[in-house]
Amino acid sequence: MWVLFRSGYPLRILLPLRGVWMGRRGLPRSLVPAPPRRRYRKEALPALEVPALPVTATEIRQYLRGHGIPFQDGHSCLRAPSPFVESSQLKDQAGVTTSFSLFIDKTTGRFLCMTSLAEGSWEDFQASVEGRGDGNREGVLLSKTLEAEDIEEVQRIWDRAVPLWELPDPEEIQLARTMFGLNKVTDDTLRRFSVRYLRSARSLVFPWFYPGSWGLRGLKLLGAEGQGDGVHYIQTTIPRPGAYHNLFGLPLISHRDVEVVLTSRELDSLALKQSTGLPTLALPRGTSCLPPALLPYLEQFRRIVFWLGDDLRSWEAAKLFARKLNPKRCSLVRPGDQQPCPLEALNRGLNLSRILRSALPAWHKSIVSFRQLREEVLGELSNVEQVAGVRWSRFPDLSRLLKGHRKGELTVFTGPTGSGKTTFISEYALDLCSQGVNTLWGSFEISNVRLARVMLTQFAMGRLEEQLDKYDEWADRFEDLPLYFMTFHGQQSIRTVIDTMQHAVYVYDICHVVIDNLQFMMGHEQLSTDRIAAQDYIVGAFRKFATDTSCHVTLVIHPRKEDDDKELQTASIFGSAKASQEADNILILQDRKLVTGPGKRYLQVSKNRFDGDVGVFPLEFNKSSLTFSIPPKSKSRLKKIKDDNGLVAKKPSSGKKGATPQNSETCSDLAPNTYQPDTSKPSG
Numbered sequence: 001m002w003v004l005f006r007s008g009y010p011l012r013i014l015l016p017l018r019g020v021w022m023g024r025r026g027l028p029r030s031l032v033p034a035p036p037r038r039r040y041r042k043e044a045l046p047a048l049e050v051p052a053l054p055v056t057a058t059e060i061r062q063y064l065r066g067h068g069i070p071f072q073d074g075h076s077c078l079r080a081p082s083p084f085v086e087s088s089q090l091k092d093q094a095g096v097t098t099s100f101s102l103f104i105d106k107t108t109g110r111f112l113c114m115t116s117l118a119e120g121s122w123e124d125f126q127a128s129v130e131g132r133g134d135g136n137r138e139g140v141l142l143s144k145t146l147e148a149e150d151i152e153e154v155q156r157i158w159d160r161a162v163p164l165w166e167l168p169d170p171e172e173i174q175l176a177r178t179m180f181g182l183n184k185v186t187d188d189t190l191r192r193f194s195v196r197y198l199r200s201a202r203s204l205v206f207p208w209f210y211p212g213s214w215g216l217r218g219l220k221l222l223g224a225e226g227q228g229d230g231v232h233y234i235q236t237t238i239p240r241p242g243a244y245h246n247l248f249g250l251p252l253i254s255h256r257d258v259e260v261v262l263t264s265r266e267l268d269s270l271a272l273k274q275s276t277g278l279p280t281l282a283l284p285r286g287t288s289c290l291p292p293a294l295l296p297y298l299e300q301f302r303r304i305v306f307w308l309g310d311d312l313r314s315w316e317a318a319k320l321f322a323r324k325l326n327p328k329r330c331s332l333v334r335p336g337d338q339q340p341c342p343l344e345a346l347n348r349g350l351n352l353s354r355i356l357r358s359a360l361p362a363w364h365k366s367i368v369s370f371r372q373l374r375e376e377v378l379g380e381l382s383n384v385e386q387v388a389g390v391r392w393s394r395f396p397d398l399s400r401l402l403k404g405h406r407k408g409e410l411t412v413f414t415g416p417t418g419s420g421k422t423t424f425i426s427e428y429a430l431d432l433c434s435q436g437v438n439t440l441w442g443s444f445e446i447s448n449v450r451l452a453r454v455m456l457t458q459f460a461m462g463r464l465e466e467q468l469d470k471y472d473e474w475a476d477r478f479e480d481l482p483l484y485f486m487t488f489h490g491q492q493s494i495r496t497v498i499d500t501m502q503h504a505v506y507v508y509d510i511c512h513v514v515i516d517n518l519q520f521m522m523g524h525e526q527l528s529t530d531r532i533a534a535q536d537y538i539v540g541a542f543r544k545f546a547t548d549t550s551c552h553v554t555l556v557i558h559p560r561k562e563d564d565d566k567e568l569q570t571a572s573i574f575g576s577a578k579a580s581q582e583a584d585n586i587l588i589l590q591d592r593k594l595v596t597g598p599g600k601r602y603l604q605v606s607k608n609r610f611d612g613d614v615g616v617f618p619l620e621f622n623k624s625s626l627t628f629s630i631p632p633k634s635k636s637r638l639k640k641i642k643d644d645n646g647l648v649a650k651k652p653s654s655g656k657k658g659a660t661p662q663n664s665e666t667c668s669d670l671a672p673n674t675y676q677p678d679t680s681k682p683s684g
């Protein structure tokens with residue numbers, strides 16, 4: 001019988017990418033060609049970044065009660081007296097008692113003391129309460145300050161930057177204002193938010209201060225470059241994005257404020273404050289994530305309005321973030337032509353207060369009427385392109401067939417053993433991740449180091465073995481991708497895996513989970529009926545997870561054992577029909593070549609619930625870059641092959657039930673797909 005058990009939760013389940021590629025670890029000394037560009041950080045796998053044991057809010061409350069610690073129940077945190085503050089510190093600058101200054105995240109148990117800035121895991125807190133925490137440990141708990149080299153850099157930039165209006169040349173002031181869209185933002189607003197301008201980098205500088213002081217904790221630089229008729233913005237943060245937790249505008253918030261508007265850009269907060277006077281904060285990493293470390297700062301607000309931007313991605317991010325903050329206190333400004341982002345609204349002379357009043361409640365009861373949904377439906381209809389999801393930049397044919405990668409879907413991927421499934425799915429996920437899709441990998445078969453090495457090679461589009469001097473440069477860029485790995489290896493219980501995924505969605509706003517492969521959660525059942533029941537249960541669990549969390553799950557499943565000379569089909573997926581029924585998309589890596597098209601393999605989209613388009617396209621493997629995508633220079637060759645082979649596609653053979661890939665004749669907007677499978681023999 002299939003028994004699910006809740007096994008002990010490994011302490012270090014999610015491995016932030018930083019841990020894999022940090023510095024030059026893993027490289028033999030003799031191979032390191034040049035001195036490291038940045039300091040080797042000993043805490044490459046910092047315990048502070050990894051999730052704690054799963055703990056429920058009920059358990060936290062019970063523990064606090066059991067130890068006689070008073071607490072207040074908040075929206076996403078519990079507040080308790082902090083063991084990390086001396087009683088003399090218990091009054092803030094305004095003389096208000098801050099005795100309940102410890103915030104414990106109800107979902108993870110992580111804590112932050114707002115007075116001392118000590119932070120740590122639930123276990124750290126328990127150790128401290130039970131007197132197990134030693135002095136050294138508590139030193140570690142103190143929130144990490146900037147590294148020495150970062151402190152110097154932050155101070156150097158800040159000292160060189162000047163208030164915009166102090167620039168000597170009025171023309172330069174005007175140019176900067178135009179580039180950043182600041183023509184209607186007053187000097188007074190810039191002064192209140194302490195925004196400066198760094199001439200040498202033509203960048204605005206947004207400071208990050210320690211709470212309650214003017215000490216600098218970090219900076220964000222926003223550079224602008226003219227590009228054709230438009231402007232291209234480049235953001236840089238110190239410290240790096242993963243540690244940059246600045247809720248910009250925090251020093252202007254009073255402890256009496258009960259409402260706040262959250263924006264995705266500092267410039268939007270300037271515009272909002274100026275035209276509405278309302279408290280406003282900008283999220284440090286825009287729509288890409290809302291790190292739980294910020295939640296304590298938002299506890300005081302009874303109402304939070306999200307006004308993140310004018311596209312569907314902003315809307316979806318707002319809905320996700322509202323879940324974390326408790327949707328009952330959140331409202332969302334719907335993107336639309338008359339509701340652009342705040343800075344544009346200011347520049348267009350729109351009434352920002354009126355737009356804010358039209359914000360929709362984020363909370364829906366279990367039963368809703370169309371009236372409550374009509375705005376959302378309109379949003380989808382007026383953003384058809386964006387509803388289709390993120391398009392692959394490396395696989396235009398995949399985008400043509402599937403239209404895009406959408407939240408909340410389940411993709412099942414199969415292919416013969418050793419055909420390159422992991423290699424392909426790695427590039428498919430990397431492509432999305434490079435476009436800002438926060439990704440979590442569950443690689444149970446190959447180690448994370450090997451997987452990350454494949455991905456880095458694909459990222460750099462070439463063998464790094466031969467150019468180790470470039471390693472740090474690529475690794476630095478790779479490190480900034482929103483990419484995380486589960487540290488599981490070998491057989492795992494589905495419950496543990498789902499718990500980890502849920503945790504990752506909460507902590508890192510994961511939108512795409514890749515599981516390679518499902519067979520590693522099936523236990524050791526010998527009887528085939530038990531194995532099939534186990535697989536059905538697992539597929540059901542992933543389906544439910546995808547739907548409940550709006551996260552896309554890509555699940556690799558081995559095929560059944562079949563004749564090598566037969567093509568795989570939907571029915572070749574191991575197990576019952578459950579996997580193909582539950583999947584929104586089914587992708588099959590076929591280990592043979594197409595008659596029309598290059599490469600020795602092809603990819604078949606055999607199910608597409610979004611709009612039904614199915615079809616095939618060739619994959620050409622490049623051994624040095626480990627990629628299947630066609631490099632730009634050979635795209636013309638592919639086009640030529642298409643042209644040479646004419647536009648007539650072979651009809652699918654009716655004799656083989658569903659085995660012959662169908663061509664995507666349903667795509668009318670693009671050239672018809674003329675690829676045809678070669679049914680004669682498998683490729684070598």
Ligand SMILES: Nc1ncnc2c1ncn2[C@@H]1O[C@H](COP(=O)(O)OP(=O)(O)OP(=O)(O)O)[C@@H](O)[C@H]1O
Nearest residue numbers: 415416417418419420421422423424445601621626
């Ligand atoms: N099209 C290809 N041609 C030649 N070699 C390939 C191709 N695709 C992948 N490889 C190489 O084959 C090896 C196995 O690839 P990979 O692990 O991606 O296969 P897989 O289908 O996931 O295997 P498994 O069935 O064991 O899970 C890797 O070394 C990879 O670099």
